[in-house]
Amino acid sequence: MYTQGLDAAGADARADSAASDDEAALLQRFQRRVDAEEKIEPKDWMPERYRSTLIRQISQHAHSEIVGMLPEGNWITRAPTLQRKAILIAKVQDEGGHGAYLYSAAETLGVSRDQLIDQLLSGKAKYSSIFNYPTPTWADVGAIGWLVDGAAIMNQIPLCRCSYGPYARAMVRVCREESFHQRQGYDIMLRLSQGSAAQRRMAQEALNRWWWPALMMFGPPDADSTHSSDSQRWKIKRFSNDELRQKFVDFTVPQAQFLGLTVPDPELRWNEAAERHDIGAIDWREFEQVLKGNGPCNAERLAARRSAHEQGAWVREAASAYAEKRRARGASRAA
Amino acid sequence: MQTERDWPLFEIFVRARAGLDHKHVGSLHAADAAMALEHARDLYTRREEGVSLWVVRSSDITASDPADSESLFEPARDKIYRHPTFYAIPDEVKTL
Ligand SMILES: [Fe+2]
């Protein structure tokens, strides 16, 4: 999902073997609390591996929200109506907010905001593969809201019950805002699919572009993802990649049918016995390439993020100077 | 001069409606308290979540240590006589 890098880096994600009897006892107590659905809070004892897994997961999630503003931000100046423009600004602003909530949650684990931002800007940090795809038409904005935010919701709802308190609380706030994102996207698709032949074609082409990348958002198939066991034992992750992907497909296919659009998968079938949709093979090589930095827009996204950061430097400096001036004034008045 | 790199962390509290307590909602970085208020407004009240904001520097909060939680809070557990349900009052006695 927004933290697919975890799956790729899964090989080293094993629980620390307990270093001492003391630690073994702490670990046992920790696991008992997690099993009892108690939340773990920042100052509580936690295994180092729990801490590092969460820092990686939450920061990757935060970076995804921040980079996720770019593909849609691209359309703010070209939205077809003033209302669509206002809606899109509100949506993109929400994503920035999601990034801010999540960076704060990561910081409670002992990493600084500046470190996290450096990791993103230096290209060291991972973010979701999905934001490395282009948005050539207005219909892509609709497809993103409908499919990408839809997939995100599927992943984020179980995270509201994650064992780490600050992450769970951030997710509750995020989920409250996501539903609007998905609905505004579907609304765009609905209008296009009821429009002219050219508009319907635009909607279909956007679905063709986003369908497979959206399915890849859930990460590698369960058979290949080695990291899950710790995350599941620690109740960070409650459903497997394939379970969430299946649920997404089952929810989304009827929504596409309602739009009169065709899901671009010739092997897609309703499996009566299993009561689910069977899908064709996902091209995991494409996924690997995008994660490695070779997707259609990886370089462009990072460059846009860096230039936004650099071009904002004077604003941050001015804010610091202004705060300093106010402090000095307050001090001289007090003297 | 303080640079952006050491902007302190502020904890944000929102009063949802007049008459309710301010409730902790999260945190953010800002150059000073005035800026923290402006950012809190954008970050935590985009959908009329509140009518009033408090911002407090995180470093100004003194928190209890989770390691002390047994000694701090468990002594209250066996004092069930502090709750009205501890007392069995005959049914005949009304409005008590
Ligand atoms: Fe988001």
Ligand SMILES: [Fe+2]
């Ligand atoms: Fe969203």
